[in-house]
Amino acid sequence: MSVDTATVRRVARLARIKVSDEEAERMTGELNSILGFVEQLDEVDVSGVEPMTSVVAIKMRLREDVVTDGNVPEKVVGNAPVCDDDFFMVPKVVE
């Protein structure tokens, strides 16, 4: 399978990355090179094979459902590019 520039634009939109016309053009070639490389997986007979979900056979540990931290709003927003009153600030989303 190969992609065209329109598909690259659509995927970039899904990934929320703005691409210029020139970038979309270049990425189409690069993506097709990678997709061409992974195409060899089609040779493998995977019928009846379970997809891997965990590489190590362990049971996921569950911790007790209790509050272990909190009351640190200033730390939570401490790295935000824009914040106000311990809230993350974003462009208006509701009219």
Next chain:
Amino acid sequence: MTANLWADGAVMLGKLNMDEFAMGSSNETSYYGPVKSPWRKAGSNMALVPGGSSGGSASAVAARICAGATATDTGGSIRQPAAFTGTVGIKPTYGRCSRWGIVAFASSLDQAGPIARDVRDAAILLKSMASVDVKDSTSVDVPVPDYEAAVGRSVKGLRIGIPKEYRLEGLNAEIDGLWQQGIDWLKDAGAEIVEISLPHTKYALPAYYIVAPAEASSNLARYDGVRYGLRVPGSDIVDMYENSRAAGFGAEVKRRILIGTYVLSAGYYDAYYLRAQKVRTLIKRDFETCFEAGVDAILTPATPSAAFGIGEKAGADPVEMYLNDVFTVTVNMAGLPGIAVPAGLSGEGLPLGLQLIGRPFDEATLFALGGAIEKAAGRFAAEKWW
């Protein structure tokens, strides 16, 4: 993991450079610019790459700027730079070290480990770094053995598998010679050499370039310009996301996010992602079959070549750069431990490494075997020019 190091008295000297989001095999994708290796070809001033993504760690250790360094490995990012710089690097079993605090790249593959000057130092570092951690639910609660005690332990009677599929067509003659030398060294040390088959080896790299970007595209969704990192304003919130991510991510990271988004998108998930995860099951099964047949560890080359020049592969196809990880990526796909140990110099005077792959949580055997190779091969240090 760093808390474990501090508790054992380690001192932090500083942070080291790496490829952006750990995506790269040469350090040339670093936001801060490429790391130069302390190694140079004999009679040449050309700047060489230290490998990647943990190239800063490998370079600093090779240049004797620090005693050891932490690193992470998703497809070879500890072992390939270790091999390029004449240092020892171990990627432990998936779950051996906590990943708390590490920016997630591909969560089913990422593992942390040390890069050190020699096998004993690597053993001491890993003993300190490894532990279960309530803050990383993938960290495993199994005792951490005394790895240092394994260094120098006899390797007599150990069965070492030599996978025939790693004898790639057109493999560099120096690498092939080094591999044979390693086989001879382990044989001389009393190990038993057996040829093994890992039939799905050639599919590991293509499967990796589906699984890793898919997981990365999901993990890196958190870089949205809202909670941390760069924000570039836009006309509305989606425009702000798109501008921030376009400006904040480098070309290689964008490439992988796009591949990952594509293989997970409606209509392609089964053909790409699900198939790759099935192939991964087969890759792991190949290893399990060998271990069940009594193989204690597997010896392979660490990289298909010695270090190359900065910019030398700049115009190349992305896939050509990815091929650097052809010997290391299988280990991540199967969650196994792998160590890269310096084993010799190329004709041009650059370090070359061998890789040993072990059973899950049997890092101790890798330290014993790594120690045997180190004893036979000697140590390699870059000539100081800086």
